[in-house]
Amino acid sequence: MTAGDFSKGRIFFIAEGCCANGIVTLTTGAFLSGYASSLGAEDSLNGIIGSIPILLCSLQMFSSIILESLRRRKGLIVGFSFVHRLLLSLMFFLPLFVTQPVIRLTAVVILYGIAHFFGASIGTGTGNWILQLVPQNIRGDYLGKKDSFAFAFSTVLSLIMGRVMDWFRNNAMEQTGFLVVGATVLLIACTDFWCLLSIKEPESTPHKQKLKDVLLAPIADIKYRKVMITYVFWNLALQIAGPFFSVYMVTGLKMDYTYITFLGLISSTVRILAAWLWGKLADATSWLLAGRLSMGLLGFIHISWLFMTPDTCYTLQPVLQALSGAAWGGIAISVFNLQYHYAPEDKRVLYVSANSSYAGLCGFLSTLLGASLLTILPSFKIGNLPVSGMQILFLLSGSLILGCVLYMGKLKKY
Numbered sequence: 001m002t003a004g005d006f007s008k009g010r011i012f013f014i015a016e017g018c019c020a021n022g023i024v025t026l027t028t029g030a031f032l033s034g035y036a037s038s039l040g041a042e043d044s045l046n047g048i049i050g051s052i053p054i055l056l057c058s059l060q061m062f063s064s065i066i067l068e069s070l071r072r073r074k075g076l077i078v079g080f081s082f083v084h085r086l087l088l089s090l091m092f093f094l095p096l097f098v099t100q101p102v103i104r105l106t107a108v109v110i111l112y113g114i115a116h117f118f119g120a121s122i123g124t125g126t127g128n129w130i131l132q133l134v135p136q137n138i139r140g141d142y143l144g145k146k147d148s149f150a151f152a153f154s155t156v157l158s159l160i161m162g163r164v165m166d167w168f169r170n171n172a173m174e175q176t177g178f179l180v181v182g183a184t185v186l187l188i189a190c191t192d193f194w195c196l197l198s199i200k201e202p203e204s205t206p207h208k209q210k211l212k213d214v215l216l217a218p219i220a221d222i223k224y225r226k227v228m229i230t231y232v233f234w235n236l237a238l239q240i241a242g243p244f245f246s247v248y249m250v251t252g253l254k255m256d257y258t259y260i261t262f263l264g265l266i267s268s269t270v271r272i273l274a275a276w277l278w279g280k281l282a283d284a285t286s287w288l289l290a291g292r293l294s295m296g297l298l299g300f301i302h303i304s305w306l307f308m309t310p311d312t313c314y315t316l317q318p319v320l321q322a323l324s325g326a327a328w329g330g331i332a333i334s335v336f337n338l339q340y341h342y343a344p345e346d347k348r349v350l351y352v353s354a355n356s357s358y359a360g361l362c363g364f365l366s367t368l369l370g371a372s373l374l375t376i377l378p379s380f381k382i383g384n385l386p387v388s389g390m391q392i393l394f395l396l397s398g399s400l401i402l403g404c405v406l407y408m409g410k411l412k413k414y
Helices: 003-027 029-038 043-050 052-068 074-096 101-121 123-133 136-170 174-197 211-220 222-239 244-252 257-284 287-307 313-341 345-376 389-410
Strands: 380-382 385-387
Touching (some): 029 043, 029 174, 043 244, 052 345, 101 123, 211 345, 222 345, 244 257, 244 389, 287 313, 345 389
C-alpha cells in the first residue's frame, strides 16, 4: 500500500463513520423506543430491546478466532457489515407482512438481534482496520475529527427524520413514518457498503488462536486484566440505566420527536467541538486522563437526571444535553482507543474482542437488573419533587460511573 492509499482510507473511514452513525441514530434511542412502543412494548421490555447490541458484543471473543486467522479480513468485514445494516432497515418493514401484534413485536426483536449478531461479529476487526491506517502520533486528532463529522451528519439526519416522524404521527400515520425511516436506513447502508469497498486493507499476520486462549489469555495478563475490570465496571454503570433514557423521554416526559432531535442537535453540536478538543488533550497528555475526565462529567450528568420531571425537563434538558455532548465527545474516542492502547500489538484483536465480550455480557445483565428494578422501585416525592423508578436508576448509574472513574486510577499512565 502507498501513502496515498493510507490517506484515502482514512478519508473514506470518516465517510463510513458518518453512514454508520446515521444508521445507529435511526435504529436506537428515541426512534427505536418509539417504534417498539408503537408495536406494544412496555418500558422495561423497551429498555431490554435497546440493550441487545450490548449482549451480542459477547460474540466478539469467538469471532476473533476467525479474524485472527485471516491474512485479509476486508471481505468478511464488508459482507457482515452490509448484512447488519440491511437487516436493520428490513426491521421497519415487518408490519407489512406480520399483523398479529405479539408475533410482530417478537419478529422485530428477533430480526434486531440477528442484525446485531452480524455487526458484533466484526466490531473489533473494523476498529483494528482503522488503527492500521492511522499512525499513533495523529490518532487522537483523527479520531476526534472522525467523531465530529459523524455526529454532524447524524444530527442533521435526526432533525430531518424527527420532523418527518412528527408529521406522520400527528396525522395518525406513525407506522408509515417508520417505513420512511427504514427506507432511509437502507439507502445509507448501501452508501456505507460502497465506502468500505473503497478502502484498502493492510495485510495482517495470521495468528492461529485456541478458544481457551481467547477466553483466558487476556484475563491472565495482569496489566490488561485491570483494563478489562474497568470496562466491565463501565458497562455495569452505564447500562443499568443507559437504554432507559430515551424510553423516559418518549413515555415518561412525553416529548415529541422534533424536540428530542432538537436536544440531539444541542448535544451533537457540542460533541463535534468537544471530540476535537478531547483528541488534542489525549495527544498532549494521555488517553487515560481524557477518559477519566469525560466519564466523570457523565457521572454527574446521570445523577442530575434525578431532578428530570415533566415540569423541569424543558429547563434542565438543554443544559444536560450540552454537557452530555461534551462528555461523550471524550468518552467515545477514549473508550474506543484505550482498550487497543493497552493491548499487545500482536494480540490486539484477541484482547479487545475478549474485553468487549465480557464487558458486553455484563452490560446486558446490568440492563436486565435495571429492568427488574423498574418493576419494584416505588414512586414517591421528595418535597415537591416527584421521583420515579427510572430517576432512581439514573442516580444509581451516575454514582457507579464515578466509582469506575476512581478505579481507573489503577491503570498505568503511558
